[in-house]
Amino acid sequence: MMPEKRLEDLHTRQLQRYFAVNSIIPALWLKHLVSLFEPGQDARLMFLSARVGSIEDNRLGGWYGYRASKAALNMLVKTAQVEYARRVPGVKLMCYHPGTVDTELSRPFSGGMPRNRRFSTEQAAQYLLSELQKPRAENQAVFVDWRGDKVCW
Numbered sequence: 001m002m003p004e005k006r007l008e009d010l011h012t013r014q015l016q017r018y019f020a021v022n023s024i025i026p027a028l029w030l031k032h033l034v035s036l037f038e039p040g041q042d043a044r045l046m047f048l049s050a051r052v053g054s055i056e057d058n059r060l061g062g063w064y065g066y067r068a069s070k071a072a073l074n075m076l077v078k079t080a081q082v083e084y085a086r087r088v089p090g091v092k093l094m095c096y097h098p099g100t101v102d103t104e105l106s107r108p109f110s111g112g113m114p115r116n117r118r119f120s121t122e123q124a125a126q127y128l129l130s131e132l133q134k135p136r137a138e139n140q141a142v143f144v145d146w147r148g149d150k151v152c153w
């Protein structure tokens with residue numbers, strides 16, 4: 001699938017696929033995981049989002065399905081955190097932007113990007129693990145990037 005550049009590129013099946021992979025499957029994880037935690041258990045659940053899913057940060061437009069399905073993911077995680085806080089208060093939910101990582105997904109779009117701005121999958125995994133291990137005081141879901149900086153929702 002190629003990201004939609006203009007409204008004429010929107011197609012039902014492509015939009016459904018984006019939402020199935022990026023929003024619905026993670027929502028089902030949220031649903032099934034909640035009952036596996038003990039009340040008081042300390043844990044993090046991190047969801048692979050993307051900066052392009054930020055509603056506030058959207059200046060360039062395009063990529064309708066990918067953007068919207070990641071924005072939906074972010075909303076599902078933020079909403080679920082309210083319920084998780086009540087049912088399993090030690091479990092913190094996070095949306096994570098890994099940066100540009102050299103994978104099948106990004107390769108068609110990252111050719112013009114300097115090599116030092118694209119992470120190998122090993123580097124990306126290290127950044128992700130270090131972010132996951134930081135203590136978190138927030139009672140709300142967070143949206144952070146690979147540097148640990150907050151991304152606006």
Ligand SMILES: NC(=O)c1ccc[n+]([C@@H]2O[C@H](COP(=O)([O-])OP(=O)(O)OC[C@H]3O[C@@H](n4cnc5c(N)ncnc54)[C@H](OP(=O)(O)O)[C@@H]3O)[C@@H](O)[C@H]2O)c1
Pocket residue numbers: 021025048049050051097098099100101102103104105106
């Ligand atoms: N790469 C980037 O620069 C970048 C930037 C921002 C955010 N992200 C996010 O990071 C995540 C991983 O991206 P990636 O670059 O690693 O993508 P990728 O190279 O396309 O890999 C996607 C992975 O998801 C699996 N997958 C796809 N559909 C699935 C399904 N229905 N059920 C279970 N697994 C499924 C694939 O499994 P198979 O290998 O078995 O097909 C593959 O392992 C995505 O959520 C992406 O949006 C990536």
